[in-house]
Amino acid sequence: LGHLRNIFLGASVAEILRAVGHKVVRTQVINDRGIHICKSMLAWEKFSPVNARGERETPANTGLKGDKLVGKYYVEFDRALQIEAKAIMAQWQSGNFSDTPTSIEEAVLNFEKAKEGKDEKAIAALDDKIKELAKNQTAILREAKEMLVKWEARDPQVYLLWTTMNGWVYAGFDQTYAQMGVSFDKLYYESDTFLLGKDQVMEGIKSGVFYQKPDGSVWIDLTADGLDEKLVLRSDGTAVYMTQDIGTAIDRFKDFPDLHGMVYTVGNEQDYHFKVLFLILQKLGYAWANNCFHLSYGMVDLPSGKMKSREGTVVDADDLMAEVIEKAKEMTQERGHLEGLDNDAREQLYTQIGLGGLKYYLLKVDPKKRMLFNPEESIDLTGNTGPFLQYAHARISTLLEKAAYVPTPLSLTAPMRPEEKEIIKQLALFGTTLEEAAKGYSPALLANYSYELVKLYNTFYQSVKIVIEPDAAVRQFRLSLSATVRQVLAQALGLLGVEAPQRM
């Protein structure tokens, strides 16, 4: 869900910035490198069943989406890790500390002592610490780490496996993005950019921005800036998230030299990370670092509480989209204004309504705020929802069609009813709303604007005759007012990534 908010938000903000005249390049960093990939690879090698033809599981022979298959083995890895860690902890409990550093032995003894003391907080803290220590003692995690080192050294075998499994993931992602209706101008792969990041770190050591500890790890001291010391390279020489992000940022400015700045659409749990990243880039001497902005959006909660991937309480993007489209189909068939539409057009409409509703639901809330995702409300059609706006658009469309409307400029001097004046006022606000949305990186402003506009229009629509208005001048005025509303609405919806159907 967080991922959906991220994608839709990023896509919408890009469109909004374009609409106010900025040149926008939309990029995405593909997280194709790191210990997490190695975990999946290792688990797949270890646990994937072999079929009669001697093949391990693949998207082709299981029918699973590639990213799902790889994700499955990430979970498998974690399960195996837990089991091994538990066994190790059991050993420690029984007093067996062979092959264990004395520091761990001490920690366990402290833990036992704390339990006698009944200090809940201390017990919990030590418990976490011991679990962490146990995990680090497992053979399987060690293997994964070794794999990462091999990967960074371009070990052919590891690299082949990595290429294969990554291919599966990308294929899965492509499918999902296509369904979402979003695309990127350029993708950056961590596997390409982390090396540049490492180079930067090396140079940064020379220039004194970073320093190396005796164990070989590289750090930056940000205590003078009110932050902490931050690791930028592990003691085994491998890159961390930050290393890669440094490289990616620089890479992008190399690719697009006239770039003014960058907007990072990333969840607010990474506020600290970006504070540090921008500071590092400044210290490395990149002037554009001052024009980097972290568009930090709030988490998406479920009514049932926090989502945890390990507990299976996450909402899967593909499933959710399918569900929302299915629901749109049911509701649309119930209402039925579909005469004359062929099957393809109908299916397309269900998708437009379902996804439009989902996008609008996620975008109508101020990005900065955390929001609650209520699965039932996300597919609502009434009130402040995507389908409500789409419906207004469709209704005006058929109205204009019936009237055989010929576009004429909207006369602002014509005698007007109060409802009509209100609409004109709201229409006049579009420009400033768009500017504010761009300035504040907030599609929510456009969403709320559109909703207001449609409410005003609906009031008008219900209270007057339009097509059947006998007075030709009045009729023409109302038609061109309707056409203007439709045009603005279509533009606003477009900026939100919500499609505006001609009928529904």
Add this chain to the structure above:
RNA sequence: GGUCCCGUAGCUCAGCUGGAUAGAGCAACUGCCUUCUAAGCAGUAGGCCACAGGUUCGAAUCCUGUCGGGAUCACCA
């Protein structure tokens, strides 16, 4: 514990660069389709804007404190 974010109707959210009776939607209840799509419209009910101070002619909005919720402080990403 340090840092950051949040607290507005039963629920989800607007409003927050100070301005008059604080707005929507959902849920509940009333009405309105032999006029253009009722996925709509009109209406009723529902609020000490977390709490306490302060600034101001004026505070939901700005400041301080308290309480409550969340995030973060990894050789994870």
